[in-house]
Amino acid sequence: MTRILKSIEEFEGEVSESLVIVDGHDLPPARHDGGSPEIGRSRRRIDATQRVTGRARYTQDLYLAGMLHARILRSPHARARVRRIDTKRAEALPGVRGVLHRFNTPKTPFRGDDVIFREEVRFVGEEVCAVAADDEDTAREALALIEVDYERLPHVVDLEEALGDVAPQLESDGNVSESGSHKRGDTKRALKEADVAVDVTYRTSTQLHNALETHGAVALYDGEMLTVWESTQHVFGVRTGLKNALKLPYSRIRVICDYMGGGFGAKNGVGKYTIVASLFAMRFGKAVRCVLTRDEENLAAGNRSATLQQLRLGAKGGRITAIEHTSWSNSGQGKWIANPTGPTNTLYEVANVNTRSYKVVTNAGSLSAFRAPGYVEGAFALESAIDELAEAAGVDPLTLRRRHAGAGKDPITGNRYSDKHLLECYRIGAKEIGWDRRRAGGTRGSAPHRRRGIGMASQIWGGGGGPPAYATVHVDPDGSVVLTAGTQDIGTGTRTVLAQICADELGVELDDVRVQIGDSAGPFGPMSAGSMTLASVGPAVRLAAHDAREQLLGAAAGVLETPKAELRLEAGAIVSKGARTPLGEVLGKVDNNTVIGKGIRFPNADDLAQKTFSAQFAEVEVDVRTGEIFVERIVAALDVGRIVNPLTAASQVEGGVIQGIGFALSEERIVDRALGRVMSGNLEGYKVPTVKDVPTIVVKFVDRPDRRANNLGAKGLGEPPIIPTAAAIANAVANATGARVRHSPLTRARVLEALALAGIRD
Amino acid sequence: MTRITVTVNGAREETAVEAHESLLTTLRERLGLPGSKNACEQGECGSCSVLLDDVLVCACLVLAASVDGREVRTVESLADGSALDPVQRAFVETGAVQCGFCTPGLVVATHALLRENPEPSLAEIREALSGNLCRCTGYGQIVEAVQRAAKTMYLHGLDDE
Numbered sequence: 001m002t003r004i005l006k007s008i009e010e011f012e013g014e015v016s017e018s019l020v021i022v023d024g025h026d027l028p029p030a031r032h033d034g035g036s037p038e039i040g041r042s043r044r045r046i047d048a049t050q051r052v053t054g055r056a057r058y059t060q061d062l063y064l065a066g067m068l069h070a071r072i073l074r075s076p077h078a079r080a081r082v083r084r085i086d087t088k089r090a091e092a093l094p095g096v097r098g099v100l101h102r103f104n105t106p107k108t109p110f111r112g113d114d115v116i117f118r119e120e121v122r123f124v125g126e127e128v129c130a131v132a133a134d135d136e137d138t139a140r141e142a143l144a145l146i147e148v149d150y151e152r153l154p155h156v157v158d159l160e161e162a163l164g165d166v167a168p169q170l171e172s173d174g175n176v177s178e179s180g181s182h183k184r185g186d187t188k189r190a191l192k193e194a195d196v197a198v199d200v201t202y203r204t205s206t207q208l209h210n211a212l213e214t215h216g217a218v219a220l221y222d223g224e225m226l227t228v229w230e231s232t233q234h235v236f237g238v239r240t241g242l243k244n245a246l247k248l249p250y251s252r253i254r255v256i257c258d259y260m261g262g263g264f265g266a267k268n269g270v271g272k273y274t275i276v277a278s279l280f281a282m283r284f285g286k287a288v289r290c291v292l293t294r295d296e297e298n299l300a301a302g303n304r305s306a307t308l309q310q311l312r313l314g315a316k317g318g319r320i321t322a323i324e325h326t327s328w329s330n331s332g333q334g335k336w337i338a339n340p341t342g343p344t345n346t347l348y349e350v351a352n353v354n355t356r357s358y359k360v361v362t363n364a365g366s367l368s369a370f371r372a373p374g375y376v377e378g379a380f381a382l383e384s385a386i387d388e389l390a391e392a393a394g395v396d397p398l399t400l401r402r403r404h405a406g407a408g409k410d411p412i413t414g415n416r417y418s419d420k421h422l423l424e425c426y427r428i429g430a431k432e433i434g435w436d437r438r439r440a441g442g443t444r445g446s447a448p449h450r451r452r453g454i455g456m457a458s459q460i461w462g463g464g465g466g467p468p469a470y471a472t473v474h475v476d477p478d479g480s481v482v483l484t485a486g487t488q489d490i491g492t493g494t495r496t497v498l499a500q501i502c503a504d505e506l507g508v509e510l511d512d513v514r515v516q517i518g519d520s521a522g523p524f525g526p527m528s529a530g531s532m533t534l535a536s537v538g539p540a541v542r543l544a545a546h547d548a549r550e551q552l553l554g555a556a557a558g559v560l561e562t563p564k565a566e567l568r569l570e571a572g573a574i575v576s577k578g579a580r581t582p583l584g585e586v587l588g589k590v591d592n593n594t595v596i597g598k599g600i601r602f603p604n605a606d607d608l609a610q611k612t613f614s615a616q617f618a619e620v621e622v623d624v625r626t627g628e629i630f631v632e633r634i635v636a637a638l639d640v641g642r643i644v645n646p647l648t649a650a651s652q653v654e655g656g657v658i659q660g661i662g663f664a665l666s667e668e669r670i671v672d673r674a675l676g677r678v679m680s681g682n683l684e685g686y687k688v689p690t691v692k693d694v695p696t697i698v699v700k701f702v703d704r705p706d707r708r709a710n711n712l713g714a715k716g717l718g719e720p721p722i723i724p725t726a727a728a729i730a731n732a733v734a735n736a737t738g739a740r741v742r743h744s745p746l747t748r749a750r751v752l753e754a755l756a757l758a759g760i761r762d
Numbered sequence: 763m764t765r766i767t768v769t770v771n772g773a774r775e776e777t778a779v780e781a782h783e784s785l786l787t788t789l790r791e792r793l794g795l796p797g798s799k800n801a802c803e804q805g806e807c808g809s810c811s812v813l814l815d816d817v818l819v820c821a822c823l824v825l826a827a828s829v830d831g832r833e834v835r836t837v838e839s840l841a842d843g844s845a846l847d848p849v850q851r852a853f854v855e856t857g858a859v860q861c862g863f864c865t866p867g868l869v870v871a872t873h874a875l876l877r878e879n880p881e882p883s884l885a886e887i888r889e890a891l892s893g894n895l896c897r898c899t900g901y902g903q904i905v906e907a908v909q910r911a912a913k914t915m916y917l918h919g920l921d922d923e
Contacts, residue, residue: 044854051862052850052869054797054837061796137780212801212809212863212897261799261863262897294802491861491898647857654900655860683806683895691901692892 007603010462010610011530012373013342015413017606020467026602027543029707030505032642037571038504039712040703042647045496046515047259047489056259059231062218064287068097070276071139072290073129073146074299075121078155078363078676079168082119082128082148090131090145095138097284099146100276101129108245108275112335116245116272120153122170122333123363124676125299127272132280132288155363157676159306159330162362170361176328179337179359182345182412185352187312190322194314196392197322202311202381203743206330206669207304207662208297208680209370210688213261215301216291217274219281226278227254233263233490234527235520241270242278257488257518264659265369266302267490268529298681302368303669305329307340309381313389319403320389322352325382329374331359334366338373343723344382346611347460349407363676369529371656372719375461376663376726380744383457383727387734391440397731398435398456402426405458410609418605418708421639422458422613428700429456429637433617442736445621450630453736456617457727463640463716464610464709465535469601470523473502473541473548477591479572479584481506481513483544486525487537488518492718493648494533498541500644501712505545506552506597507569508583531612531716534644539710540599548597552583559589601710610709612720614638616657618728622736624761627751629665629733631695634725641715642705653699653721660725662689665745766830770795771839779826786810786821789836797837797866801895808894811867811874812836818874820893837866840873848918849873852911853904860898868894872908880916882908 002023009016030039050056087099102117110116117127129146133139154168161167162175169175191197217230217238226248232238235255242253260267277290292301307329314322325344329337341355367373390397405422409415429435433454437443442453471485483502489495499513506513516522526536549569556574557564566576573580587593604610617635622628634657643649666687670679680686705713726744734740739754755761763778770793777792784803789795789812798821799809805820812821813835821836840847846854849872859865868891875882875890882890887908896904 042857044857045859048854048859048862049841049844049846049850051859051865052837052846052853053841054795054866056862057796058799058863060800061790063791063794063796137782210897212799212807212861212895214801260861261801262861264897294804491863493860651857651860651899651903654902655898658900659897682804683802684804688895688897689901690892690895691905692888694901697900697902 005603006606007466008606009466009604010464011532012369013339013375013462020603022600022602027546027711029705029711029713030542032705032713036504038500038510039644041645043496043500043510043645045493045648046499047495058213058259058261059216059218059229060213060291062229064218064220067287067289068132068134068280068284069136069139070130070132070280070288070290071143072127072273072276073143074296075124075126075128077121077150077152078124078157079122079153080150081153082121083151084149085129086147090142093138093142093145095134096142097132098280099129099131100279110245110272110275116275123365124678125296125365130276155676157362157364157671158673159308159328159360159362162360163328175361177359179357180339180341181356182341183354184411187322187324187352187354190352191312191314193316194321195316196389197312197314198385198388198392199312200385200388200742202309202384204307204377204380205745206306207370207667208669208686209264209266209302210683210686211262211264211266214292214294214297215267215271215273217277218287218289219277220287221281221285223285225252225254226282227256228274228278229256230274231260231267232257233267233488233529234269235488235518236486236524237269237527238274239520242274245270245275246278255520260488260490263490264371265373265529268369268527294683295681298686299365299678303365304370304373304376305331305337305367307377309340311381311385313385315389315393318393318395320348320350320400323350325355327357327378328360329357330362330364332362332364332366337367338369340374340378340381342375343378343460345412346410347458348404349411350404364671371659372461372723375723379457379459379723380726380730383724384730384742387455387731388740398426398430401458413609415607415609418608418610419641419706420611420613421702421704424702425613425615425637425639429615429617429635432635432698432700433619433633435617438735441738449625450621450623451736452621453732454617454619455728455731455735456615457724457731458615459613459720459723461531461612461720461723462610463531463535463612463720464604465532465716466604467601469525469536469540471537471540471544471599472523473506473544473597475548475552475595477587477593479512479582479587481508482516483513483541484516484522485537485541486523487533488528490528492652493645494528496648497534497644498537501538501541502545505542506549508572512572531718531720533716535710535715536601538712538714540601542599542711544597544599547599548595551595551597555590555595556586559586605708608708610715612640612715614720614724616724616728618732620729620732620736622733622751624737624755627748627755629746629751631661631729633696635698636721637700638720639702640717640720641709642713643701643703644714649701649717650699652717654697656721657697657725658689658694660722661693663744664726664729668745764827766827768829769833771835781827783826784822785824785826785829788826789821795836795838799863799866801863808871809864809867811870811894813870813874818871837870840869848914849911852907852914856903856907856910858899858903858907864894864896868904872911876912876915881912
């Protein structure tokens with residue numbers, strides 16, 4: 001019976017309620033007895049061959065016949081009014097097909113604005129014009145021939161400058177707006193009554209995503225259908241963005257993302273480049289390619305906001321009694337911020353908590369979600385400050401955390417956790433790193449000028465996923481299987497784990513399953529973000545495979561003239577009393593029939609909080625002469641429910657840790673304050689970790705299914721591993737040297753400054 | 763435009779190129795070989811690594827006009843149909859591939875390394891691959907893939923020669 005049910009979902013730290021159309025019933029939790037043929041097994045990526053041979057086609061690899069090339073002219077000014085645009089010389093250049101700008105482009109609503117080319121451009125890199133030409137070189141040349149008359153306006157790019165009185169006010173209500181708060185208990189009183197308290201200020205710098213494949217789209221319009229290939233984390237989100245911008249119905253837009261070169265949160269929806277490519281495609285009836293360069297990527301494709309965070313913590317009797325946390329995030333021209341106070345609100349059972357976060361607008365490139373947005377920044381501050389409090393109180397920092405990590409309920413909603421094994425993560429991680437070797441004040445390093453230390457930090461995040469998500473399983477007469485699901489593989493291994501779930505439930509070999517995803521012509525599914533893909537789509541796939549299996553067994557009963565109850569489907573064959581008949585042979589008797597199984601994601605329980613938990617432990621050496629930090633070992637112990645594929649899961653964790661190390665040690669967008677220009681817009685100036693920067697990483701999973709979460713018992717894993725890394729490293733550095741670095745990344749300059757402040761060197 | 767003749771993956775190709783055109787553009791846009799990726803266009807990321815007369819180069823930094831009469835090998839030349847070469851196989855088996863955008867460059871760079879140094883130490887592997895950026899993996903599985911490929915190729919001889 002079709003009905004409407006309520007569901008609760010968490011996305012990037014925000015909990016919301018939704019309604020879901022459901023039919024039939026969900027499956028009971030999958031078995032977890034080690035007997036599953038596929039779930040829980042390490043499997044190679046089913047698409048790895050295409051990727052290692054260079055045969056995989058990414059968006060930037062599409063070269064369609066007669067394709068035009070679009071390029072974007074970007075503002076050289078941090079803030080200016082575009083008064084006049086002269087395109088005559090550009091349009092006279094042979095090969096130029098057209099120019100779009102604010103005076104000739106129809107209204108195309110985009111993220112709160114009603115145009116893509118604004119009258120007032122508000123950061124260096126903002127889109128001013130777009131050119132379509134027969135080839136890339138001509139388009140580039142044309143950009144240089146466009147004359148724009150700018151009226152320069154006062155700007156501010158720096159977070160703390162924007163907070164001050166003398167900064168230009170960019171919005172009618174100022175630069176600062178509150179974006180979230182939480183209060184429980186009475187922090188003022190608790191701080192007054194505390195035995196010890198710390199009052200500390202933390203800063204985090206802007207981190208740039210730098211997925212190896214830059215943002216880009218190829219659009220094709222045939223008079224009826226707009227087809228867009230895009231490097232995206234959400235084909236359906238791009239479809240919605242195009243529907244809103246171009247006023248086309250969903251049925252006339254198809255968005256495809258087959259192979260995709262990473263996103264990390266920056267590719268969650270439509271981009272201006274998508275709309276530019278589509279407008280030109282619709283005007284000229286040709287394919288149009290618009291792919292960003294690395295520099296453009298680092299100006300205008302999003303970032304993790306810089307933050308300023310103030311914390312006051314109090315402890316009494318060896319327990320944390322109060323946390324106050326106020327945070328300001330540089331949103332650039334973004335319309336939202338990710339909330340850095342999320343971990344403070346929910347990670348520990350503390351009676352008195354008071355937090356507030358603010359969005360600060362500036363004339364810098366806008367933030368976008370970046371792998372655990374807010375939580376990475378917030379966890380760095382909170383988990384560092386907790387170590388400072390532990391030190392002041394004379395308590396071992398892990399012991400202090402243990403006293404607050406056992407709560408069974410979400411402190412904000414009061415809902416029980418569907419499952420939680422944070423204390424187990426502590427136990428596993430402490431044992432693996434050798435926490436009992438940790439000494440207050442650190443130990444001697446491998447050379448006289450090197451100090452050695454151990455630190456840890458923990459993490460909370462969502463990851464429960466939720467509806468809507470759909471899948472179908474088609475079984476063809478030869479017994480081969482096509483799994484279609486509403487999702488995309490952004491590099492995480494989604495194709496592979498969904499194939500495993502399908503093969504497992506259906507009873508066929510992994511090789512027999514072909515996965516069709518990344519196409520909005522198929523059934524809907526969620527954004528590949530928020531650690532929600534597997535927990536959202538996986539249960540729907542399992543249900544679809546189950547439905548197909550039931551139908552196959554029914555069909556086999558008829559063909560083999562055997563009661564259905566005596567039949568099983570195993571490894572691609574119908575098994576009856578020891579006799580195996582290959583599925584293709586059975587279905588061959590009813591040739592041209594197709595069995596279609598259907599699955600949906602059922603709602604989440606509305607009285608449970610679904611969370612992921614983990615802890616990371618870091619061992620470092622610090623050269624006190626140079627300030628250089630050598631991360632030697634990171635241990636990550638995670639509670640993310642059941643692990644479907646240990647190989648791909650471990651890859652996700654290691655990759656998250658490395659990005660966390662980048663955030664902690666080397667990655668920092670540098671902006672010139674006077675001109676508003678990004679000085680680290682390429683991979684030479686912006687330091688992404690290389691293979692030489694990587695420590696030993698040990699990954700441990702609690703690996704217990706969360707049976708109350710969904711029918712797979714699996715939760716998300718993309719974001720948890722990046723959240724605690726920087727704090728674990730900073731805490732290890734403080735343990736090693738006695739110097740506390742309160743600004744990430746912990747560059748040598750900042751380490752030297754902290755060492756000097758601590759009196760360890762001049 | 764300049765006309766060049768170049769041997770690409772064993773086949774003689776004649777094509778016209780712009781004076782300022784990079785070898786990467788020629789491979790991707792004129793010769794239909796998009797396996798080499800464009801991720802930075804300044805030689806920082808290694809995604810476009812190819813072999814030019816057996817020397818590892820970033821195709822984005824090589825002027826197309828300068829390869830006239832020379833020999834280029836790209837990632838597309840390594841597998842024989844469905845049969846992967848040992849380096850590719852090792853990358854698949856160890857899980858060294860995530861989004862895969864950096865993978866073609868890493869596979870070619872690994873070839874260059876193992877041709878010069880069939881038994882590289884860990885430090886030598888790290889040094890050799892430090893010009894190939896990967897943003898998804900933790901690099902550990904990539905290093906493991908190189909070690910595995912080295913072992914296979916050492917045991918069976920370089921089978922791509």
